[in-house]
Amino acid sequence: MHIELAELRQRFADVGYIVDENAILTVFLALKLEKPLLIEGAPGVGKTEMGKVLAEILDTELIRLQCYEGLDETKALYEWNYQRQLLRIQIERGQEGAQIEEEDLFSLSYLLERPLLKAIRSPHRVVLLIDEVDKCDPEFEAFLFEVLSDFQVSIPELGTLRAENIPVVVLTSNNERDLSDGLKRRCLYLFFDFPDVERETQIIRAKVPQVEEHFARQLARVVAYLRRQEELRKKPSIAETLDWARALVVLGKKRLDGELVAGMLNLLLKNRQDQLLFHRTIGKEGIDRLLRQGGE
Amino acid sequence: MIAPAECRFAENMALFASLLRANGLPVGTAELLDALQALSFIDIGDRRAFKTALRSTLVKNHRDLEVFDELFDCCFVPPEVHTQRLKEAERQREQQQARLECAAHELSFKGEPLQLSPEEMLIYTSLPERERESLHRFVRETEAAEKEMRPLRPLLETVVKGQLRYWHSRMAQASAGDAAAGAGAGGGTGRAAERERRLREADIQQLGQEDLPAAKALINRLSRQLAARLLQRRQRRAPRGALDFRRTVRANMRHGGRPFLLKYKRKRPAKLQLLFIGDLSASMKRYSSFVLQFIYGLKVAVSNLEIFAFADTLEYLTPALKQQAGLEELLERVVLHGKSWGGGTNIGAALAELNRDYRELLTTRTVAIIVSDTRTINLEAALPELRRLKERVRRLIWLNPLPPEQWPRYRSVAAFGEIAEMWPCNTIARLEEAIAGRLFAASLYLDGEAVMR
Numbered sequence: 001m002h003i004e005l006a007e008l009r010q011r012f013a014d015v016g017y018i019v020d021e022n023a024i025l026t027v028f029l030a031l032k033l034e035k036p037l038l039i040e041g042a043p044g045v046g047k048t049e050m051g052k053v054l055a056e057i058l059d060t061e062l063i064r065l066q067c068y069e070g071l072d073e074t075k076a077l078y079e080w081n082y083q084r085q086l087l088r089i090q091i092e093r094g095q096e097g098a099q100i101e102e103e104d105l106f107s108l109s110y111l112l113e114r115p116l117l118k119a120i121r122s123p124h125r126v127v128l129l130i131d132e133v134d135k136c137d138p139e140f141e142a143f144l145f146e147v148l149s150d151f152q153v154s155i156p157e158l159g160t161l162r163a164e165n166i167p168v169v170v171l172t173s174n175n176e177r178d179l180s181d182g183l184k185r186r187c188l189y190l191f192f193d194f195p196d197v198e199r200e201t202q203i204i205r206a207k208v209p210q211v212e213e214h215f216a217r218q219l220a221r222v223v224a225y226l227r228r229q230e231e232l233r234k235k236p237s238i239a240e241t242l243d244w245a246r247a248l249v250v251l252g253k254k255r256l257d258g259e260l261v262a263g264m265l266n267l268l269l270k271n272r273q274d275q276l277l278f279h280r281t282i283g284k285e286g287i288d289r290l291l292r293q294g295g296e
Numbered sequence: 297m298i299a300p301a302e303c304r305f306a307e308n309m310a311l312f313a314s315l316l317r318a319n320g321l322p323v324g325t326a327e328l329l330d331a332l333q334a335l336s337f338i339d340i341g342d343r344r345a346f347k348t349a350l351r352s353t354l355v356k357n358h359r360d361l362e363v364f365d366e367l368f369d370c371c372f373v374p375p376e377v378h379t380q381r382l383k384e385a386e387r388q389r390e391q392q393q394a395r396l397e398c399a400a401h402e403l404s405f406k407g408e409p410l411q412l413s414p415e416e417m418l419i420y421t422s423l424p425e426r427e428r429e430s431l432h433r434f435v436r437e438t439e440a441a442e443k444e445m446r447p448l449r450p451l452l453e454t455v456v457k458g459q460l461r462y463w464h465s466r467m468a469q470a471s472a473g474d475a476a477a478g479a480g481a482g483g484g485t486g487r488a489a490e491r492e493r494r495l496r497e498a499d500i501q502q503l504g505q506e507d508l509p510a511a512k513a514l515i516n517r518l519s520r521q522l523a524a525r526l527l528q529r530r531q532r533r534a535p536r537g538a539l540d541f542r543r544t545v546r547a548n549m550r551h552g553g554r555p556f557l558l559k560y561k562r563k564r565p566a567k568l569q570l571l572f573i574g575d576l577s578a579s580m581k582r583y584s585s586f587v588l589q590f591i592y593g594l595k596v597a598v599s600n601l602e603i604f605a606f607a608d609t610l611e612y613l614t615p616a617l618k619q620q621a622g623l624e625e626l627l628e629r630v631v632l633h634g635k636s637w638g639g640g641t642n643i644g645a646a647l648a649e650l651n652r653d654y655r656e657l658l659t660t661r662t663v664a665i666i667v668s669d670t671r672t673i674n675l676e677a678a679l680p681e682l683r684r685l686k687e688r689v690r691r692l693i694w695l696n697p698l699p700p701e702q703w704p705r706y707r708s709v710a711a712f713g714e715i716a717e718m719w720p721c722n723t724i725a726r727l728e729e730a731i732a733g734r735l736f737a738a739s740l741y742l743d744g745e746a747v748m749r
Contacts, residue, residue, distance in 0.1 A: 005338075021344065021348070022344075022348045022351070022352075025338070025345055025348045025349065025352075026348060026351075026352040028337070029334045029337060029338070029349060029352060029353070030352075032334075032337045033330065033333055033334060033337075035330070038356070040358055041358075082558075083556060086554065086556060090554070175358075176520075176521065176524045177521065177524060177525060178357070181322055181356075184356035184357070185324065185326055185327065185356070187356070188330075188334075188352045188353060189351075189352055189353075189355055189356045189357075190352060191358040191361060229509075230509045230510055230512075230513040231509050231512055231513055231516075233516060273623070273624075276625060
């Protein structure tokens with residue numbers, strides 16, 4: 001894929017996906033080296049978004065494989081359409097003198113393509129997003145590793161299918177467990193941290209343009225402050241900041257205070273214990289103090 | 297083939313890789329080759345791009361990022377910084393030398409230097425100004441006093457050595473404290489990995505107030521990770537089994553008996569039932585709440601979790617917890633408004649109450665976990681109650697917050713330890729090891745059928 005660094009940077013800006021220079025460079029290298037990109041980080045920092053944005057930037061199809069416990073090859077790669085095969089046999093049987101060959105039953109029309117096979121068989125270079133890879137079982141991870149190494153798949157009945165265009169692969173992980181070294185070895189690695197106040201302000205402005213610069217910064221500061229509370233079970237994500245910003249727009253608010261933050265806490269902290277923690281250790285007063293500190 | 301100039305560069309890169317490896321980063325040849333290849337796509341003169349290229353190819357774990365950054369900044373410096381560093385090192389060496397000479401002069405007795413090791417001399421040179429002066433004065437005064445008394449030299453040497461040892465340990469503590477404070481102020485960046493290691497290894501009872509939030513966060517994280525692993529394991533141990541003929545035939549009746557839908561057997565392993573009995577007396581409160589927090593995080597991975605707290609009497613906390621009070625709030629409340637809290641610990645009475653009033657919770661599927669430092673009034677009465685409890689439950693585990701080296705000092709440890717499995721758990725690392733490694737070890741994980749005794 002012939003794309004230069006500056007061009008890539010420009011296109012990220014064009015679609016309003018705000019990332020730091022490190023991330024852009026890493027994506028660039030992943031494209032050049034034709035290697036999968038593994039993105040780790042807390043939930044809600046925009047990892048999945050990266051896959052979607054890349055598809056948009058590269059103007060190609062996005063194929064998504066959502067991982068979960070118990071995901072296996074039949075759901076990820078391919079499966080024979082057993083029911084259809086059976087029906088075919090039934091039909092043939094009803095007709096006099098019909099003869100079905102085994103090959104007929106194991107041809108592409110009886111193959112159910114799942115995301116991985118679809119990505120490999122695609123006639124052009126697609127973006128393959130393998131989401132939350134830490135949720136899948138280690139066995140599946142080993143299998144994934146194999147596929148990502150060669151980008152080819154052997155189907156006993158059909159032979160080996162090789163990718164015509166090596167897909168752009170983005171894997172995301174929430175760090176629920178460590179991934180195997182083998183899989184990591186195949187990938188370039190990118191760690192997404194929560195954005196700093198400056199960048200989050202930009203993100204808010206890009207996604208919810210109705211929010212004014214100064215107000216956006218206030219929001220970003222409050223969220224950053226909440227994220228610094230180490231005892232929180234679930235720190236507010238960027239998505240939650242944006243939801244909050246949108247809600248504030250709907251309510252027609254132009255400035256923040258402790259009362260307002262406490263009242264809308266449900267949008268930021270979605271866990272009763274975290275909310276109790278907020279009221280116990282920060283409270284409206286804490287937010288008011290924080291907002292005053294920044295000077296208006 | 298690689299040209300000589302590039303060869304030199306590749307050599308440097310290999311050196312850097314081995315340095316990373318020595319610091320625990322799993323950097324293999326494959327990564328190194330990736331890195332070299334990546335460099336061919338960027339402007340090597342751009343230091344930041346250079347760093348990012350190496351970072352994204354050589355580091356595959358966010359915990360290693362800090363180590364990488366540090367080593368990178370050490371190894372790849374602009375030439376002027378490099379020469380400046382050399383100069384600085386040279387200057388420091390000279391200064392050190394001068395100070396050592398000065399020290400040898402100051403710590404002398406009648407013109408002859410005291411018998412001190414080079415390390416001790418170094419400690420002396422790094423003492424705060426005031427302390428160094430006072431030690432110096434002490435040496436001079438002793439020198440002056442000798443006229444009247446017998447030779448003081450050996451005594452003086454001992455005293456000076458003792459002083460230096462004391463200051464050495466004190467300064468080491470202070471700098472560790474600084475580092476911790478720095479990490480706290482830095483918002484978790486900086487030396488976060490180092491800090492975490494320290495928290496894991498520190499005795500929970502000795503943790504300072506300022507470390508508590510971080511320690512709690514660590515506990516929560518570990519417990520969440522373990523819960524995720526346990527759930528995954530259950531999933532893995534319940535794979536698609538063999539074809540289930542009975543269910544297949546049954547499901548396909550409506551297709552005229554053709555095996556249209558296939559049904560598979562599934563194994564569904566039973567989850568553990570945990571019974572937590574924590575000592576919430578004043579001295580044990582913090583520790584118990586730590587352990588409880590860890591275990592509470594595993595709630596999703598066990599089928600039932602019952603929680604009791606005791607000091608001199610027993611309190612059943614599960615119902616209160618179901619009324620969705622947060623764990624911490626609940627503990628606070630119990631400690632504040634408990635029946636007769638704050639009295640001495642009476643394990644025997646608490647266990648007797650458990651055996652008598654909550655018998656239905658003690659089953660052959662239950663694993664009981666007692667958290668206590670074993671110190672109790674009326675030890676003799678507690679032993680038969682503990683035996684009775686052990687007979688009723690599947691397994692009886694005792695988590696002991698005392699460091700193992702202190703165990704021999706207490707008779708109660710040995711007495712209880714004969715009945716229950718007693719595990720040392722004075723640090724977070726040990727706690728994790730005990731619960732993740734021993735309690736949930738594969739053999740214990742109940743498999744399908746009820747366990748017969």
